Amino acid sequence: MKQTVTRIVVYSALVVIIAVIGIIWRGREIKNIKMTNYGFNARLVMDYTSTNPAKAVGDLKQSVKTEHMHVLEESESGDYFWEMIGQTNRFWLFSSSVHKTTIVADPTSQQDDAGNIIWRVQVFDRRIRSLSMLYFSIVVVCLMSIMAFRVRRNRLPHIFENSTGHENQAVSNDEI
Amino acid sequence: MMKSDTFSIKALIFDTSGKLRSPVVLFFTAFVIRLIYLIVVLANNDRTALSEMFADTAIYLRAADYLFGINTNGQYELYMVGAGYPFFLGACKAMFGNSFWPVLFFQVVLSSLSCVMICKIADLLLNNRLIAFVAGMISVLSITSISLSASLLTETLFFFLLTLSLYLFIKGLSSRRWRYFVTAGICGGLMVVVRSAAMFIPLIFIALVFLIPSPGNAGNIKLIFKRSLAAVLIMILMPSMWAVKNKISHDILTLSGTGIGAAKVYLTAQVLYSVSNRPSWEFTAYRDSLSRSSMTDFRAGEFKKAQSEAYDLVVSTFKRHPLEYFKKYFSNVWENVTAISSLQNNQLPALENYSGWFYPLRWGYQSPVMLILSLIGLAIIFRKNIKTALALGLFLMYFGLLSGVTFWQGSRIFYPAQVVQTILAATTLVFLYDLIILHGVRRFFARK
Numbered sequence: 117m118k119q120t121v122t123r124i125v126v127y128s129a130l131v132v133i134i135a136v137i138g139i140i141w142r143g144r145e146i147k148n149i150k151m152t153n154y155g156f157n158a159r160l161v162m163d164y165t166s167t168n169p170a171k172a173v174g175d176l177k178q179s180v181k182t183e184h185m186h187v188l189e190e191s192e193s194g195d196y197f198w199e200m201i202g203q204t205n206r207f208w209l210f211s212s213s214v215h216k217t218t219i220v221a222d223p224t225s226q227q228d229d230a231g232n233i234i235w236r237v238q239v240f241d242r243r244i245r246s247l248s249m250l251y252f253s254i255v256v257v258c259l260m261s262i263m264a265f266r267v268r269r270n271r272l273p274h275i276f277e278n279s280t281g282h283e284n285q286a287v288s289n290d291e292i
Numbered sequence: 293m294m295k296s297d298t299f300s301i302k303a304l305i306f307d308t309s310g311k312l313r314s315p316v317v318l319f320f321t322a323f324v325i326r327l328i329y330l331i332v333v334l335a336n337n338d339r340t341a342l343s344e345m346f347a348d349t350a351i352y353l354r355a356a357d358y359l360f361g362i363n364t365n366g367q368y369e370l371y372m373v374g375a376g377y378p379f380f381l382g383a384c385k386a387m388f389g390n391s392f393w394p395v396l397f398f399q400v401v402l403s404s405l406s407c408v409m410i411c412k413i414a415d416l417l418l419n420n421r422l423i424a425f426v427a428g429m430i431s432v433l434s435i436t437s438i439s440l441s442a443s444l445l446t447e448t449l450f451f452f453l454l455t456l457s458l459y460l461f462i463k464g465l466s467s468r469r470w471r472y473f474v475t476a477g478i479c480g481g482l483m484v485v486v487r488s489a490a491m492f493i494p495l496i497f498i499a500l501v502f503l504i505p506s507p508g509n510a511g512n513i514k515l516i517f518k519r520s521l522a523a524v525l526i527m528i529l530m531p532s533m534w535a536v537k538n539k540i541s542h543d544i545l546t547l548s549g550t551g552i553g554a555a556k557v558y559l560t561a562q563v564l565y566s567v568s569n570r571p572s573w574e575f576t577a578y579r580d581s582l583s584r585s586s587m588t589d590f591r592a593g594e595f596k597k598a599q600s601e602a603y604d605l606v607v608s609t610f611k612r613h614p615l616e617y618f619k620k621y622f623s624n625v626w627e628n629v630t631a632i633s634s635l636q637n638n639q640l641p642a643l644e645n646y647s648g649w650f651y652p653l654r655w656g657y658q659s660p661v662m663l664i665l666s667l668i669g670l671a672i673i674f675r676k677n678i679k680t681a682l683a684l685g686l687f688l689m690y691f692g693l694l695s696g697v698t699f700w701q702g703s704r705i706f707y708p709a710q711v712v713q714t715i716l717a718a719t720t721l722v723f724l725y726d727l728i729i730l731h732g733v734r735r736f737f738a739r740k
Contacts, residue, residue: 159573204656212656249630249655256664261671264723272726274422275672275719 134255141251142208145244146188149201154218154240162239167228169221169235170195176219176239185215196221196235209248216242314421315408318428322404325432326441330396333442333639342392342444345638348373349444356382368590371541374548375534376486377446396442402452403441407431409455414715416462417504417680418673426718431710435650436703439635446487447707453483454490455711461497461523465504468516477523481530488547489694490708491531494524496686503683542595549599551697556602557583558698560609562620567613621696628695630658633703657702662713669716672723687712 152158166172177198181187185202192198198219203211218240226234269276307313334342343349351369355378358366362382370378381395388394411428415421431437440447457479464472480497484490501513501520531547539545546552561579570578589598610617632651637644651659666688674681691709698705 157571159571210653210655212658246655249658249660250626253630253660253664257667257671260664260668260720263727264668264671265675267727271730272723273730274420274722274726276676 130259134259138209138251138255141247145208145214145246146201149214149216149242149244152216152242154199154216154220154242158216158218158240158242160238161241162237164237165224165234166221166237167230167232167234169223169237172235172237173198173219173221176237180217180219185217186211203246208246209252211246211248213243213245215244314411314425314428318407318411318425318432319404321429322407322432323400326400326403326438327397329438330393330400330442334393334396336640339390339392346443346445346635348446352377352381352444352446356385360386367593368595371538371595372549372553373446374485374488374550376482377449380449380486381444392444395444399441399448403437403448404432406437406448406452406455409452409459410711410714413455413459413462413711414718416459416466417683417715418676418719420722423715423718423722426721427714430714430717430721434710434714435636436633436707437710439633439639440704440707442639443635445704447704450483450487450490451708451710453479453486454493454708457483457527458497458711461500461520462504464519464523465501465516468512468519470519473519473523474526477526478530480523480527484527484531484547485534488531488551491547493690494527496690497524497527499686500683503679503686544596544599546599549595552599552602552606553586555606555697556586559617559620559624559696560606562624562699563609563613563616566620567616624699625692625696627658627699628701628705629663629692629709630660631701631703631706632657632659635702635704662717665717665720666713667716668723669719672719673716684712684716688716 162176164172173196180200180202185200185204186206187200187202190198190200200217201214202217203214205211208214219237220240221235221237224234224236228234337345343353351373354363354366355369355373356366357363358370359375359378360382384395384398407428410431411424414424414427418424437448437451440451457476460472460476460479464476476497480494484493498520501517535545535547538547557579561582562575564582565575565578586598586602589595589601632647632654634657636650637647648654651661653659653661670681670685670688673684688709691706695705
């Protein structure tokens with residue numbers, strides 16, 4: 117009984133250590149993506165004009181949130197600037213990348229026929245490939261390998277005990 | 293007259309003791325799945341679509357036409373890809389005409405036979421029929437293997453020759469018969485002709501002599517080594533003839549130009565672009581410009597000059613940026629060993645919506661499931677027999693390290709590693725079955 121408790125405590129501690137490493141790993145990625153600036157190191161993914169910038173920015177914002185990204189943090193300045201930090205999956209562990217997406221609308225010097233100012237709407241995206249898959253793989257391989265070495269051989273009859281029974285084919289010297 | 297001699301499907305599938313005949317079941321399951329897939333692909337793609345589906349297909353077809361004297365343009369293509377697959381395509385064309393279906397049907401058969409070979413290799417290595425059958429079944433159900441069998445690409449033929457030569461070689465190690473070593477050598481030689489990337493596999497075969505346990509052969513290591521060496525020599529000498537032909541034609545002693553070419557256009561381009569601090573999304577244009585730069589020399593027939601320039605660029609880039617080189621190289625290895633199959637999306641675009649079925653756990657275009665299962669399997673086999681684990685690990689490492697020079701090719705680059713990946717993954721699945729289904733995890737914690 118005492119041994120079982122010790123075992124459970126050791127494995128629980130292992131799980132906690134793994135979780136802490138994951139949280140630190142995730143934190144680093146989020147910090148790195150936050151430090152990027154859309155002005156010079158982000159990809160311009162959309163660029164178009166509109167006379168109703170507030171609606172254009174609002175629609176794009178909604179599209180990013182509902183269709184493309186799980187938003188972690190967002191900030192906006194008026195109706196014409198929106199920025200978010202996000203990841204491709206709800207959980208970082210299953211996200212292939214983390215993103216910083218910026219939607220910005222700027223007035224141009226042009227007007228349409230009705231005299232409305234034409235705005236330039238741009239969407240910038242900076243992407244960092246997440247190392248979550250590597251982390252996931254390392255954790256699973258390590259845990260399962262520990263298990264593979266720790267389990268008693270008699271608990272694995274199909275691995276250690278069961279064999280086809282065919283003898284190593286002995287060949288007479290005549291055949292060689 | 294004798295009733296027991298009459299043919300029955302039951303007798304084909306089960307042996308006299310009522311046990312499944314794994315190879316027969318595996319072959320027919322694989323064959324039916326691949327044949328149905330091929331029929332659907334052929335129904336949805338005409339000849340032009342098939343020949344333009346993958347960039348490499350067009351190169352193989354031009355090389356085949358050149359090799360068989362149908363076309364005078366194709367010298368560059370033949371030099372780049374080597375003679376193996378173009379010969380296979382050209383021979384099929386000579387026998388069956390312009391239609392692609394005979395080639396693809398033949399590939400379906402070869403792919404199905406490969407599944408059987410995997411089962412037999414696993415049985416010989418691990419002496420475990422259950423793992424052998426599961427390994428074969430993983431190969432049968434592999435979407436990479438299925439989609440490649442219906443593609444005009446080298447992988448299916450190469451993989452079949454690899455599995456066959458490995459099976460014959462291991463069989464030779466246990467039986468010590470000359471015929472196994474000689475046929476293993478011939479198949480291995482053809483394998484290298486089909487894909488020059490396999491040119492160092494003979495070294496692994498030599499290592500297998502010392503790693504594969506053959507209890508009955510304890511006093512015969514000298515004899516086995518001598519015969520293995522003969523097999524390896526055949527593997528080396530057969531493709532060498534093509535290298536000599538290249539030396540005579542182009543003054544370059546090489547099997548194909550694709551190795552150094554890929555190192556230049558992919559890995560080196562990646563490193564040079566990375567250190568130039570330009571935006572990542574313009575990389576493709578840069579890489580294409582680097583590729584076009586060699587074409588001037590190739591078109592002028594100056595193969596040696598193009599090859600030397602490519603070599604110099606690769607070496608000088610490595611010397612200038614060794615750290616970045618290693619970083620990109622290992623990043624590519626990681627990408628390739630976890631890449632998911634995407635060929636089926638080209639062949640049958642409607643399948644793209646069902647990709648999640650094939651890869652329930654994935655990160656974008658990557659899934660580490662097979663790799664994870666393989667590494668755990670390696671640990672389990674390591675516990676059972678260190679030498680067998682090393683033998684399997686060598687193949688995994690060879691194809692993994694080889695994949696680092698290229699990227700964006702999907703799962704086809706690491707596909708040859710299936711020869712051992714399936715065995716390792718099967719071991720893990722059987723391990724999990726024993727652990728969870730048979731005994732329950734609770735008992736693992738409660739063990740004395």
